[in-house]
Amino acid sequence: MKIEIQDLQARIGDIEILKGVNLTLKSGEIHALMGPNGSGKSTLSNVIFGNETYEVTGGKILVDGEDILEMETHERARLGLFLAFQYPVEIPGVTVGRFLKRAAEIRFEGQKDRMKSFVKQLRANMDYMDINQQFINRYLNEGFSGGEKKRMEILQMLMLEPQFAILDETDSGLDIDALKIVAQGVNKLRTETEFGALVITHYQRILDHIKPDYVHIMYQGRIVTSGGGDLVSQLEEHGYDWVKKQHGIQEEEKNEHAASRT
Amino acid sequence: MSTPQVALEDYKYGFHYEDKSVFKTRKGLDEQVVRDISNAKKEPEWMLEYRLRALQAFNSKPMPSWGADLSDINFDEIYYYAKPTEEQARTWEDLPADIKETYDRLGIPEAEQKFLSGVGAQYDSEVVYHSIKEEVSRLGVLFLSPEQAIEQYPEIVKKYFGTIIPYNDNKFAALNTAVWSGGSFVYIPKGVRVDVPLQAYFRINSASFGQFERTLIIADEGSFVHYVEGCTAPVYTRDSLHSAVVEIIALEGARVRYSTIQNWSSDVYNLVTKRAVAHKNATVEWVDGNLGSKRTMKYPAVYLMGEGAHGEVLSIAFAGKGQEQDSGGKIVHAASNTTSTITSKSISKAGGTATYRGHIKVEEGVENVRSKVECDALLIDGESTTNTYPYMDIKSDDVAIEHEATVSKISDDQIFYLMSRGMSEDEAAGMIVNGFLDPLVKQLPMEYAVELNRLIELEMEGSVG
Numbered sequence: 001m002k003i004e005i006q007d008l009q010a011r012i013g014d015i016e017i018l019k020g021v022n023l024t025l026k027s028g029e030i031h032a033l034m035g036p037n038g039s040g041k042s043t044l045s046n047v048i049f050g051n052e053t054y055e056v057t058g059g060k061i062l063v064d065g066e067d068i069l070e071m072e073t074h075e076r077a078r079l080g081l082f083l084a085f086q087y088p089v090e091i092p093g094v095t096v097g098r099f100l101k102r103a104a105e106i107r108f109e110g111q112k113d114r115m116k117s118f119v120k121q122l123r124a125n126m127d128y129m130d131i132n133q134q135f136i137n138r139y140l141n142e143g144f145s146g147g148e149k150k151r152m153e154i155l156q157m158l159m160l161e162p163q164f165a166i167l168d169e170t171d172s173g174l175d176i177d178a179l180k181i182v183a184q185g186v187n188k189l190r191t192e193t194e195f196g197a198l199v200i201t202h203y204q205r206i207l208d209h210i211k212p213d214y215v216h217i218m219y220q221g222r223i224v225t226s227g228g229g230d231l232v233s234q235l236e237e238h239g240y241d242w243v244k245k246q247h248g249i250q251e252e253e254k255n256e257h258a259a260s261r262t
Numbered sequence: 263m264s265t266p267q268v269a270l271e272d273y274k275y276g277f278h279y280e281d282k283s284v285f286k287t288r289k290g291l292d293e294q295v296v297r298d299i300s301n302a303k304k305e306p307e308w309m310l311e312y313r314l315r316a317l318q319a320f321n322s323k324p325m326p327s328w329g330a331d332l333s334d335i336n337f338d339e340i341y342y343y344a345k346p347t348e349e350q351a352r353t354w355e356d357l358p359a360d361i362k363e364t365y366d367r368l369g370i371p372e373a374e375q376k377f378l379s380g381v382g383a384q385y386d387s388e389v390v391y392h393s394i395k396e397e398v399s400r401l402g403v404l405f406l407s408p409e410q411a412i413e414q415y416p417e418i419v420k421k422y423f424g425t426i427i428p429y430n431d432n433k434f435a436a437l438n439t440a441v442w443s444g445g446s447f448v449y450i451p452k453g454v455r456v457d458v459p460l461q462a463y464f465r466i467n468s469a470s471f472g473q474f475e476r477t478l479i480i481a482d483e484g485s486f487v488h489y490v491e492g493c494t495a496p497v498y499t500r501d502s503l504h505s506a507v508v509e510i511i512a513l514e515g516a517r518v519r520y521s522t523i524q525n526w527s528s529d530v531y532n533l534v535t536k537r538a539v540a541h542k543n544a545t546v547e548w549v550d551g552n553l554g555s556k557r558t559m560k561y562p563a564v565y566l567m568g569e570g571a572h573g574e575v576l577s578i579a580f581a582g583k584g585q586e587q588d589s590g591g592k593i594v595h596a597a598s599n600t601t602s603t604i605t606s607k608s609i610s611k612a613g614g615t616a617t618y619r620g621h622i623k624v625e626e627g628v629e630n631v632r633s634k635v636e637c638d639a640l641l642i643d644g645e646s647t648t649n650t651y652p653y654m655d656i657k658s659d660d661v662a663i664e665h666e667a668t669v670s671k672i673s674d675d676q677i678f679y680l681m682s683r684g685m686s687e688d689e690a691a692g693m694i695v696n697g698f699l700d701p702l703v704k705q706l707p708m709e710y711a712v713e714l715n716r717l718i719e720l721e722m723e724g725s726v727g
Binding site: 099139 | 673674675676678679680681682683684685686687690693694696697698699700701
C-alpha cells in the first residue's frame with residue numbers, strides 16, 4: 001500500500017491546523033512523526049481517517065493512486081488502514097470478543113477459513129500482548145486502565161493485520177513494560193506481514209524499540225524536516241529550537257503561535 | 263458525523279386484511295353499545311351491571327392531566343367491538359384463511375410448536391384460537407378466554423375480577439371494564455410449575471378500532487408461570503386504541519413473570535393498566551418492552567402485600583419518529599421485609615420522546631424495605647427527548663433505596679471509533695444501541711432474549727449493514 005499525502009490542508013472551525021502536509025508512506029516502512037504539542041500530528045491522523053470534526057480545505061490523500069478524501073471512514077478502514085487511537089473510547093455493552101469478531105469479519109470478508117481460527121488467534125494474540133483472556137468478555141475499553149486501552153488497540157491491530165497503521169501517541173502514559181509490549185506487537189506485524197506504520201510520538205523512548213526507517217518532524221502544520229533514524233537522537237539532543245533554527249521558522253511563530261496551540 | 267439512521271420506521275407488521283367481522287357495534291360509545299357487547303357475549307347479568315357502572319365512571323372521569331399527549335383521541339370515531347368469527351377455533355386450520363394467514367405471517371403457530379405451553383390468539387375483539395398443551399392442562403392449569411372462564415368457573419372470576427384494578431381506577435381502566443372483550447384467564451394450581459411459557463397474541467385488524475382485552479392471572483400458592491404477550495396492528499391513517507387491563511394475583515410463595523413486547527403500529531394509542539399483588543414470599547416480575555404505538559402510557563405495578571414478597575419491573579422503550587413512550591413502573595411496599603427493583607432502558611431517536619415515570623411507595627410502619635431503581639436513557643440524535651420522573655413516597659425510616667439515572671448520547675467519537683474498524687455508520691449506531699441494552703437483555707430468560715434480539719434487529723433493519 002502506498003499513501004501519498006499531497007499539500008494537505010485542514011482546519012477545525014476557523015483554525016487552520018494543517019497548512020500543506022506532504023508525506024509519502026508505504027507498507028514495509030516504519031515512519032516516526034514527531035513534533036511539539038499542537039503541531040498537527042493528531043489532526044493529520046484524524047484527517048487520514050476522515051474524522052468529520054476536521055474540514056479538509058486543500059490537497060489530496062492518495063492510496064495506491066486513488067484519492068480517498070471523498071470516502072467515508074469505514075471505507076478507508078476497509079482499504080487496510082488502521083488507526084490506534086490516542087484516546088480509545090469506551091463502548092458500553094459491547095464485548096471485546098463480539099466487537100473484534102465483527103471487525104475481523106469485515107476485514108477478512110470472503111476468507112472463510114480465516115474466521116475459523118479467529119478465537120484461537122485472538123487468544124494467542126492476547127497472550128502475546130499480555131492481556132488477560134477474561135478481557136474477551138469485558139465491554140470494550142470500559143473501566144480499562146490507560147495502559148490496557150493502548151494494549152487493546154495494538155491487539156486489534158494484530159487481529160486485523162492492516163497494511164498500514166497509524167499509531168497516534170500510543171506510547172504516551174505507558175510505563176516501560178507496557179511500552180515494550182506495544183513495540184513488540186508492532187514488530188510482530190512488521191516481520192510477519194507486509195506492514196507499514198506511522199508512529200506519532202513525542203518521545204524517543206518508543207523509537208528505541210520500534211526502529212523507524214524514516215523520521216519526520218512536524219511544526220505548525222507542516223513537515224519541516226525529514227530524515228533517517230539518526231534524526232531522533234539529534235532532536236533529543238538539541239530540542240525543537242534547533243529544528244526551528246535549522247528551518248528558519250521563528251518569524252512565523254510570532255504570528256501563528258496562538259492559532260496553532262489548540 | 264451526520265445523524266445515524268437507526269430505522270424504527272420500518273414496521274414489518276403493518277399489513278391488514280379486509281374487515282370481515284361477523285358482528286360489529288356501531289361507531290362511538292354509549293349505554294346501548296355496552297348492552298350490545300354484553301348481549302353478543304350472552305354473559306350473566308352481574309357482568310352487564312358491572313360494565314354499566316364502569317361506563318359511568320369512564321364518562322365522569324377527566325382525561326389524565328399528565329403523561330403522553332392524548333388530545334387527539336376522538337372517542338366518537340372508534341369502533342368498540344368487532345367479532346371476527348362465530349366460534350373460537352381449536353386448530354389453526356379451522357380459522358378463516360385471512361386470519362390464519364395473519365398469524366402465520368406473525369410466526370405464532372411456529373412459536374407455539376417450538377417454545378410455548380399454550381397460545382391464545384385474539385383478533386380484534388375476540389380470542390379466535392386457543393390451545394393448551396395436554397401435559398400442562400393435565401396439571402390442572404386453566405388457560406382460557408375470560409368469557410369461557412365466566413361460563414365455566416364463575417366463582418373464581420367473581421372472586422378476583424376487578425379486585426386488583428377496580429372499574430373506577432382510572433379513565434382507561436373504566437373504559438376497558440365497560441367494553442372489555444377477550445384476553446386471558448389463567449389459573450395455576452398450588453405447587454404447579456409451568457416451565458414453558460403461555461403466550462397471548464393480540465392483533466388488531468380493523469381500522470379506527472378499539473381493542474380492550476382483559477387478563478386475569480391467578481397463581482396459587484407455590485406455583486410458577488411465565489406469561490408472554492405480543493401485540494401488532496396494521497398501519498392505517500386513522501388512529502386506533504388499545505386499552506387493556508391486566509390483573510395478577512400471586513398467592514403465597516408463587517412466582518409470576520409477565521413479559522410483553524408491544525409492537526403496535528404507529529397509529530395505535532396504547533393506554534394500559536397492569537397491576538399485580540404479591541402475597542407472602544411471592545414474586546412478580548414484569549418485563550415490559552414498548553417498541554411500537556403512537557403514544558404509550560403504561561406503568562406495570564406490583565403491590566407487595568405480604569412479608570418476603572419481591573417485585574420487579576424491567577422496562578425497555580424505543581421512541582422513534584412521532585412516538586411518545588411514557589412508561590416505567592410502580593412498586594408499593596405494603597409489608598415488611600419486601601424488596602423491589604425497577605430497571606428501565608429507553609432509546610429515543612428521530613424526534614421521539616421516551617419518558618420514564620416511576621413510583622416507589624413505602625407504607626407507614628413497614629420495616630426492612632429495600633428497593634433499587636435504575637433508569638438509563640440513550641439519545642440517538644439531538645432532536646429526540648428523554649424525561650425521567652422518579653417519584654418516591656416513603657413513609658417509613660427502615661428503608662434502603664437506591665436510585666440511579668443516566669442519560670447518554672451516542673457520541674461522534676464512538677461512531678468514528680467503530681467506523682475506523684470498518685463498520686458503516688448505521689452498523690456502528692446499531693452496535694452501540696445493542697450494547698446499551700445488553701445488560702438488561704442478559705437478565706432475560708434465553709428464549710425471550712432471543713426473541714427480543716430478533717425484534718431489535720428487525721427494528722434496526724435497513725440501518726444495520
